[in-house]
Amino acid sequence: MLIILRPDASSSDRDRVVALIERLGFTAQIIEGVQRDAVAIVGNDGRVDAARFTALPGVDDVIQITRPYRMVSREWRAEPTVVSLPGGRTIGGPELLIVAGPCSVESEAQLFGTARAVLAAGAGALRAGAFKPRTSPYAFQGLGDEGLELLAAVRRDTGLLIVTEAMDEEGLERVAEVADIVQIGARNMQNYALLKRAGRAGKPVLLKRGMSASVADLLLSAEYVLSEGNPDVILCERGIRGADPGTRNLLDLSAIPSVKSLSHLPIMADPSHGTGKRALVPAMARAAIAAGADGLLIEVHLNPAEALSDGAQSLYPEQFALLMGELRGIAGVIGRRVS
Amino acid sequence: MLIILRPDASSSDRDRVVALIERLGFTAQIIEGVQRDAVAIVGNDGRVDAARFTALPGVDDVIQITRPYRMVSREWRAEPTVVSLPGGRTIGGPELLIVAGPCSVESEAQLFGTARAVLAAGAGALRAGAFKPRTSPYAFQGLGDEGLELLAAVRRDTGLLIVTEAMDEEGLERVAEVADIVQIGARNMQNYALLKRAGRAGKPVLLKRGMSASVADLLLSAEYVLSEGNPDVILCERGIRGADPGTRNLLDLSAIPSVKSLSHLPIMADPSHGTGKRALVPAMARAAIAAGADGLLIEVHLNPAEALSDGAQSLYPEQFALLMGELRGIAGVIGRRVS
Amino acid sequence: MLIILRPDASSSDRDRVVALIERLGFTAQIIEGVQRDAVAIVGNDGRVDAARFTALPGVDDVIQITRPYRMVSREWRAEPTVVSLPGGRTIGGPELLIVAGPCSVESEAQLFGTARAVLAAGAGALRAGAFKPRTSPYAFQGLGDEGLELLAAVRRDTGLLIVTEAMDEEGLERVAEVADIVQIGARNMQNYALLKRAGRAGKPVLLKRGMSASVADLLLSAEYVLSEGNPDVILCERGIRGADPGTRNLLDLSAIPSVKSLSHLPIMADPSHGTGKRALVPAMARAAIAAGADGLLIEVHLNPAEALSDGAQSLYPEQFALLMGELRGIAGVIGRRVS
């Protein structure tokens, strides 16, 4: 951590910074500049809180050099985390995990029909929401427990892994009983009570990036889960708020190689929420795999025109099957495979 | 709601749109264009879900004309909501509510000292966090219940109203016992479980705008609280993620007159979190009042250099007293007053 | 175009809107709603200026239905534009154009060395700047005319096509004498004097998206060039300002399928400026091709550590050669080819 002093800082301002560094148990190193001085903290292992220094008189800015997270970083663990899933499947290794399904569980017929279609096309897991976070209180909020029961039934019937979202602490326990991967949605990325509970869920956690979160914010939220004892966190890029009103979200694929360089955790992409438009999904799904994503979340619906939510971004089963062929080809080019 | 068809939409695509509108109980009106047609929904009272139409074949886009919220809108209630607070204070009427205090409750001495200083300068309420949402799991997380007890004590001692944040459903009940206004933070603006619980809290709710939320998103989150039966929602602009890495957040003061034109709810501004830098706080506090804010949240600390969080944006008590004088002057120019 | 009236608009407000529509030579269609009315303009061919209506009393908003551009749209020309280049090369058809080279022309040795390396790896064109737009007036501004002469020499020597930037009207004429494709940079995307001159340049124009431009803004800027008589415009996504200070820019690959759905013009991607970090370039280059880009601009430097500008994002020649192999593989999967 580097504490930059103001050009007009006094020597007693500088001494106060040095004294606090030493009081916290670290060593201070002074850098004398032409316009201004700076003081480096030597020995910081990533846990010094910048806020302690920014408030001191004469301090202009505090620059993080050591990254603010620990257990999620490549420095903590050099090898990629490979999360083991039931049925011998994994995510984070050479094999890609393609998760497909409808936005919401709507009915037995819709869920089983879509599940069989995505299984036939080669998906490894089914995603469908029983609890839905909706911007408007008047929009369809999901089937709740009844939806969870249908998901459990489809799991028994098809062998597909289940990925579904938990929206609150109480719901998380019920979701964790049914799901193979518990999803924390973008709106809850900084719901710390929920993250801590997810750290004790006993199931892998799929953590979606918040709509204006930086990659560092995402990693810090993952750190909450790891620091509670759950090492199986799968990150997911799902689009951030962008400057262009023409697209619902802006899928930031550069987050994929960025995360890979900073962290050992696997990362997926969600091109359906990340674009909001069916016509853009196949291109962005291919691009995500080419960029190195460890898997995809793709919305597929037997009959998008009848979907109760997010139909506009859901692929038809035939489109999904066609896309799977392209994904297999691209995976092969970069030395990976779709099971 | 206007459903825009693609230039190559067929007449059966158009018929399908019309049929769904009629099935939902509304009337369809066709607008024939040169390049493309559109279909308007006549009779929508704000609760038709756009997602039902975006997924239909031949549909290019769906445009909201009727606003998606109801109870928070000016159309629902033309007169401004004036929230009554203990001690005869109000927010939303001619009187401004200035809420000041430290980011976190740190100790009895710090809390009582700061409370007396802000009371002397004319603040109407004290803000201080007992539960702190922190980006890093290693940063100071607040004193918890012990902090709530100190807040209750300072309330008895000084008569200042108490504003403090609830981060989860369980905590909300404890906070609501002590606080005069329960704060929902920016990171939880779309934590719908928490919003619904706040709708049954029996206390006014201060709802902060999320870091990438539009004004419409903020109003929809407030709609969650109102639709559960709590009419006393106070909105708060606290800065959104901006393009300039030189400032922590971008305080969007235009949200103040925007909210005033769309909604009857009061709105405050938080220039401390909204700028992150002490040197910018007085200018933006004055600007917020000049823009029509119904109140302010300002961080003040007896000794910012010793603060455990957010010291860099906390005013010294003398700065706050000076600022209060300017705020009184500006309030007078626009026909309002600081009590 | 749809003119949305305010809930409190009077019937004379509505009549005034209708009268202006008819005065402009179009037909008005009224849509009566529950909360508010709207008026549609029937017959608009994309050239009605919304600003004429937004200012009328009682008008709340004006919504574009007809797209504001004409000649660049799919409705104007259904087939993709394939730009012919010297030597039988093209862009916009099945063949991808890979343009590589250093940020700036620095010296004869640097330029010829890099040119031969990228030619050997399979690049079809060389990019290098003689005139450099730099944020700081104290940064290296390019070799100017001397740089253009070196580019002409390398063209004669290697047969590589030349892509280089023009920054002002006078320079554009000199650049157009040497370049096979004249680049207009992101900072000049809305420099309309320059765009009009580019419309009369007699050479294909590579138009980079501005740092906060929407896809519609980019297409409108291209419309300036086409409307002056030059149909050979190649768009380029190069990263927009994003929310994450950890990356210089945010490469918005969804712009590629978006542009493809709206326009017949070819579009390239620039993963070097779009990420600013060498470690991210290969992943994003692969992703851009997978997303359907018609070509790439990639910075390659014989010795990035000695580059006078943008060395941090330049690939080593060996990295570029390796990447070309991957790009060939991905192109094959989606039915395209690298020459």
Add this chain to the structure above:
Amino acid sequence: MLIILRPDASSSDRDRVVALIERLGFTAQIIEGVQRDAVAIVGNDGRVDAARFTALPGVDDVIQITRPYRMVSREWRAEPTVVSLPGGRTIGGPELLIVAGPCSVESEAQLFGTARAVLAAGAGALRAGAFKPRTSPYAFQGLGDEGLELLAAVRRDTGLLIVTEAMDEEGLERVAEVADIVQIGARNMQNYALLKRAGRAGKPVLLKRGMSASVADLLLSAEYVLSEGNPDVILCERGIRGADPGTRNLLDLSAIPSVKSLSHLPIMADPSHGTGKRALVPAMARAAIAAGADGLLIEVHLNPAEALSDGAQSLYPEQFALLMGELRGIAGVIGRRVS
């Protein structure tokens, strides 16, 4: 400048960084960390180009400590620049400059009528465009030279100072003959050829912030003008692209105290373009003055409903007169005055 090394950088990587610092004539100071080392450049006066270091092997990041601009900074000149204007007026001192008028010069009647109205209400200068940068080539582009002649006539007739925009180098010379202040628009903030010409214009320059420019970018563009010999630069905040599609732009008033703390140059605000909506203009105009702006640019039109451009954000003359009264009151509270 601080060069942060990668955790896996070798000692020869570190030596190479040190060698380059010494080759450029500065002193290197090494900071040894737990995870990684860093090297500080001692003696940098703000002109070292970061790009020279980011490309070196083993370098992870380069952090600017010394600001990248010089002549515009408070360190270069501690006292605020007060720009002298004809008729004894100034900007940058205690007196505020209120500039008002229509977006475009449309006709003699419109221009003279509006000029007299804003003069009567107390404006010090008239703004109106003869050359208009329009997103669409089909929108009204201004009257050109005829507009300049009308501006010269209104200046003779009313004594109002003239502020008008130059869009290209050739136009700048003609504009500088007529205008008292030459405006460079947001779209041209990084048109360096135009900035250099403005540096030799012999007239004060009003430089508007680009739509995604940071405050540092704005100051660097001003540096281009100053470094060509023109010290009279007036900055202007006019709204940046924001996350909310509900507003055209996001007026970033925090730029005002930010610029004041970093630079000696005066800064105005343009609440008309900054909001795009008439209903928001008075609130944001008041807020800008309260935040410390040295002046305002406000669109006023005799008959906004007939305006050829930007009518939706133009005030009626009576609204402007009312606003001027409020601005005088707020100016008085903070020790400034409207002439």
